[in-house]
Amino acid sequence: MAKLLFRLGRWSYNRKWIVISAWLLILAIVGGLALTMQKGFSNSFTIEDTPSIDATVSLVENFPNDTNPVTAAGVNVVFQAPEGMTLEDPQMVTAMDAVVDYIEENLPDFGGGERFGNPVEVSPALEEMVIEQMTSMGLPEETAIKDAANLAVLSEDKTIGYTSFNINVEAAEYVEQKHRDVINEAMEIGEDLGVRVEAGGPAFGDPIQIETTSEIIGLGIAFIVLIFTFGSLIAAGLPLITAVIGVGIGALAIVLATAFTDLNNVTPVLAVMIGLAVGIDYALFILSRYRAEYKRMPRAEAAGMAVGTAGSAVVFAGATVIIALVALVIADIGFLTAMGISAAFTVFVSVLIALTFIPALLGVLGGRAFKGKITGIGGNPTPKQTWEQALNRRSKGRTWVKLVQKAPGLVVAIVVLGLGALTVPAMNLQLSLPSDSTSNIDTTQRQSADLMAEGFGAGVNAPFLVIVDTHNVNADSTALQPLIEAQEPEEGEFDREQAARFATYMYVTQTYNSNIDVKNAQIISVNDDFTAAQILVTPYTGPADAETPELMHVLRAQEAQIEDVTGTELGTTGFTAVQLDITEQLEDAMPIYLAVVVGLAIFLLILVFRSLLVPLVAGLGFLLSVGAAFGATVLFWQEGFGGFVNTPGPLISFMPIFLIGVTFGLAMDYQVFLVTRMREHYTHHGGKGQPGSKYTPVEQSVIEGFTQGSRVVTAAALIMIAVFVAFIDQPLPFIKIFGFALGAGVFFDAFFIRMGLVPASMFLMGRATWWMPKWLDRLLPPLDIEGTALEKEWEEKHAAR
Structure with a gap:
């Protein structure tokens, strides 16, 4: 793959105007189609094949003239x-x-x-x-x-x-x-x-109102970070250009997709948020590698080498993000699947843009790609330094990793205990979907819900609607006999089956009213032929209270009992029931999804790094970082710690599973870009140490690889955090929470796991770091993410010249 990408990068550099024109034409075509064909987004979160939706179908069938x-x-x-x-x-x-x-x-x-x-x-x-x-x-x-x-x-x-x-x-x-x-x-x-x-x-x-300030703030901070990374105004602008074009194509394609399917209005927001972050990061990785390569080879070949080496890691990292997002289909929830696929498509476009548009722009700029230098930053010398002095300036990454090497056990303990402690608040995680009762306290929607709760009880905002279908009622049911006999007149005709239907409605209300958490259960409508009734169940608790879903479980258990003894069919629906069904289906899907993505991570990393322990540490580190992100989000947004938010409350239902997917993908990004440098150094020296060095071969590979990769990974993480945190400025609470949670996840994973736990663990594991059974090594296909074979081939050709 590295050789193929090398040719792609070199071709894009030499055929720069074809590449640039093609991407701009794609942007124009997708934009034109989107503007003319789009049908708009919906704001519903309903799903198929849940008990509440099945009950709604029964309602529509039995009460065709009533409002759904x-x-x-x-x-x-x-x-x-x-x-x-x-x-x-x-x-x-x-x-x-x-x-x-x-x-x-x-x-x-x-x-x-x-x-x-x-x-x-x-x-x-x-x-x-x-x-x-x-x-x-x-x-x-x-x-x-x-x-x-x-x-x-x-x-x-x-x-x-x-x-x-x-x-x-x-x-x-x-x-x-x-x-x-x-x-x-x-x-x-x-x-x-x-x-x-x-x-x-x-x-x-x-x-749904999306403030453009979030993207502007994120891009502005990213530009500043890129300036400090490259020390060049022109180079700092290149990743932003490619990211904006990639996200533009992805977002417009999602708008166009509304012409063919229903999409929730949160879908493009999350796709833009993720696409912008990874688009800048992927371009940064390739541009950073090009900066190192063009000093030793012609610029066209340097572009090819950057795409062949860093681009290979970009492809792998992008693939893990895409797989994690597409894997959201496991939850079997339509709107969540659409969100995952839409975000995955945007990431896919960002990968293609990084692999082709960056080298094409470098071809246009030629030797001007790193002009607009700012002295003293990004490796540039100060007025009092020579270039040699600037290059030999002590790297902060080298200083840090050597400090970790001196006390790796302490670093592991601090990271594990610290992130573990932050995970504790996640044990109190509460989930719901947006409603008036969870809106910001300063909105009229929230105040209307609060006033209704004050005047009529909290349950007025969380009613359940039970549909009782008595087409197949058992008139001989023992449980119904007292209620049937009470209707029998002393003389005259008596329709026993009709009496059994009314007895069923009474039996249902009596059963539900026996629940301590039910304020009142009552018949509110009966259809024309008396074969179905609607029963309103009003709880004492509101939609955000923990007792409300517990009551729904009780009602559904009683439904089954009533159906057994009466022969009728019951179903509970209404806005509250639909929300709770979606929330619980998401909660049930989370463990399966988490097992799939962590298992996938470990397998892919074994494939890449030819090691058993490195992937295991990476997977455990991911669990720590995502747990800490959950804990911090619950602490601030649900519990209201420190008054950080004015309306603490339950988190949106699909935030956890989406957070797991995105954080997993980004964690693998940093793992790949950092550890491939270590692996590259280890394999390049044949697993042997340098003569006279006080470090073992593994320690040398960790130190050198970390030194080479930490700067760009730090910049990438800061950019991604800035993009995500900027979305806290959005007016909608759940978009704010997504921005915070994703920013926290990246922060914990990049700076605690990848910069702390991973190198410290490798120092502790020693030679076992790169160990893998020979039989497994032979079984797995070779995957040269580092581009070692490409580098070797180029060096041989260069030597021959």
């Missing part, structure tokens, strides 16, 4: 009276009427709803209707009154009320800004008249 609760574009507008007043005061009634009337008269696609209107008027009318309907069905009046109170839209103290309505669009993600504008205008009218007004619901979420 999963896709409904519902809005809640919540009112609160000023202190000392109630919503029944004339001024408050007038203010709420104004809000309600403005929405009804001006909102496009207004869908109304039975809870729409002034809550002071709607609540008593709704409660009276519920009592009348329930008692007419045979429910005791006491139960009917309790059910009606649970559906009230005005709090007991009359200070908080709400109105709900739907927007007639296909799903919540199709709500447009014109809809939000009318609701915001109505809220302002109410505020001007003296009532507090907040709004939330699936149809009133903030649109």
Whole structure:
């Protein structure tokens, strides 16, 4: 592969205008197609084949005229009276009427709803209707009154009320800004008249807004790091140019993909974040190697050698990132698979750009590639130094690795204990998907959810909708007999099967109401032929409370019991149930995914480094770094340590599995770029030490390889951290958390594992570092990532000349 890449790099250098024109043409074509064919992104996180989705299918089949609760574009507008007043005061009634009337008269696609209107008027009318309907069905009046109170839209103290309505669009993600504008205008009218007004619901979420400042900040910091790395303004700009073009093609391709499939609106954000980071890093690795090579060979061959050696490592590193991202299909969750494949495609483009566009730019610049020198940095001499003095200046990497060599056991202990301690907070990890209850506390969505919880209990924000299908009810069920007999008249005809259906609905509500965490379970709808019912289960706890998923498990266990004794079919759905199903499916997939990526890492590293212990240390180090990243993220973003965030709460459900994938890929990047230099030195000297050296051959290889590779790996890590951390500036909480978690993962892995644990472990292992059984060495195919054969071939040809 190294020889093939050598020819590719040399060809790209010599055919520079063909390469540059081709990539710019690809960018223009993809951009044009994306702008003309794209259909936009969605903001839904639903998945197929979960219990909640199956229940939704049952709901649609049995209640074809009802709104699907999963896709409904519902809005809640919540009112609160000023202190000392109630919503029944004339001024408050007038203010709420104004809000309600403005929405009804001006909102496009207004869908109304039975809870729409002034809550002071709607609540008593709704409660009276519920009592009348329930008692007419045979429910005791006491139960009917309790059910009606649970559906009230005005709090007991009359200070908080709400109105709900739907927007007639296909799903919540199709709500447009014109809809939000009318609701915001109505809220302002109410505020001007003296009532507090907040709004939330699936149809009133903030649109995905991506601030370009994150990319600008990340690129700016990357440019500064590159200046210190190369000491040249021109060279510092080259990786940025290639990264922007690569990410541009990747991001536009993702936009184009919306013409053929539904993609979540977080998909391009994560692809840009990862693509930008790896794009700069891969170009940096190749450019750094070119800088070392062009001093001893013609520039075209130096470009080929850089692509053949550092480019081989780029291909391997990029492949590990791509595999880790594509492996997200293991979770079997549609939107997560799309995110992984989209990010993987962007990384793939970044690899191709680095291998071809960098040498092409070097061909254009020729001897000017490292012009714009800044004295005293990047290896450039100060005004008082000669070039020889600058080259002989003590390397900080050499100083550090020699310090590690003196006390490797201490370094291992500090890294393992330190990162292990940071992993402890991860034991309290809580996961959820974005909702009003987890939004920032200063948003109207969060405040509306908090007001509803204050007025009606936390469970009002986390209801479960149970669908009971009684087409195959067992009228002879022993459990149903008391409820069936209670309906039998003293004389006249009696439809026993119909009575069994109603008895089932009663039996379900009684069973669910027996749970200590259920505030109320009640029948809210029965279909026209009486063969299915909707039962609303309101818990005492909110969507972010740990007790809520526990209650769902209890309900589902009771579902199975009820189905066994009645012959009916039950399913639990609703926004809360769908969220919990997604979260739990992701949690279940994490151990499998982690085992796959760690196992893959160890196998690939055995293949590359022909060693058993080096891959083992790399894998264990990855687990330490990702555990510490989890712990730090939980500590700050979930637990709110130090007041770093204004709204601590559960982390987004797909963050852990995505963090594992990305951190794994990047960890292997640094492992490859750092340890290949060590391996290269060891194999180049035939595993023998230098005469008169106080170091063993393994120690020499670690010190020399670390010295050569640590500078560029440090620069790459700093750039990647800067790009990720810059996304903390984004307005959406889960993008902030991703930026923080990925930045923390890279920080721990690059500076604690690769710069500390790996060299220290190699010093401790000694000759065992590069040991592998001969039978296994013969079994595995050769993989010359270091480009040793390429280097040898060039040196032989050069000597012959």
